[in-house]
Amino acid sequence: VLTVKRAWDGSVLAAHAANADIYTPRTLTVTRGALGTTAAAMSAGDDVYRWDPPGPVRELTVAEALTSLLQGQSGYARVVGSGEAQREASGRGLRDLRESVYTSHGRKARTRAV
Numbered sequence: 001v002l003t004v005k006r007a008w009d010g011s012v013l014a015a016h017a018a019n020a021d022i023y024t025p026r027t028l029t030v031t032r033g034a035l036g037t038t039a040a041a042m043s044a045g046d047d048v049y050r051w052d053p054p055g056p057v058r059e060l061t062v063a064e065a066l067t068s069l070l071q072g073q074s075g076y077a078r079v080v081g082s083g084e085a086q087r088e089a090s091g092r093g094l095r096d097l098r099e100s101v102y103t104s105h106g107r108k109a110r111t112r113a114v
Contacts, residue, residue, distance in 0.1 A: 004022060028048060030042065030048055054104075054105060056097070056100060056101045056104060056105070057101055057105055059097065060097050060098060060101045063093075063094055063097055064094070067091070067094055070089075
C-alpha cells in the first residue's frame with residue numbers, strides 16, 4: 001500500500017486516476033561485487049531488489065551487536081550494570097538465540113576438508 005500526498009514538499013498538485021503510474025525523483029546507487037557477490041551487468045532502469053533478513057536472523061544480529069557494545073563498556077566483565085542494578089550476565093539467552101537461528105537458517109550441509 002502506497003499513500004501519496006499530493007502537493008507535498010514543493011511538488012505540483014495534479015489529478016491522477018486510480019492505478020496511475022507515479023514517478024518520484026530518487027537516486028539509488030548500487031555497488032556491484034560488494035561483500036563477495038558477483039558483479040553482474042546492469043542497465044539503467046533495471047529492477048533492483050532489496051533483501052531483508054528473516055526476523056530471527058535480524059534479532060540475532062542486533063543481540064550480537066548489543067552484547068559486543070555492553071561487553072566493551074564493562075571491560076569484558078561477567079557483570080552488567082553498577083551499584084544496586086549490578087547483575088551477572090550469563091549469556092544463555094544469546095546462546096539459545098544462536099542455536100535457534102542456526103537450526104532454522106544455518107547451512108548444515110556445507111563442509112570443508114582441511
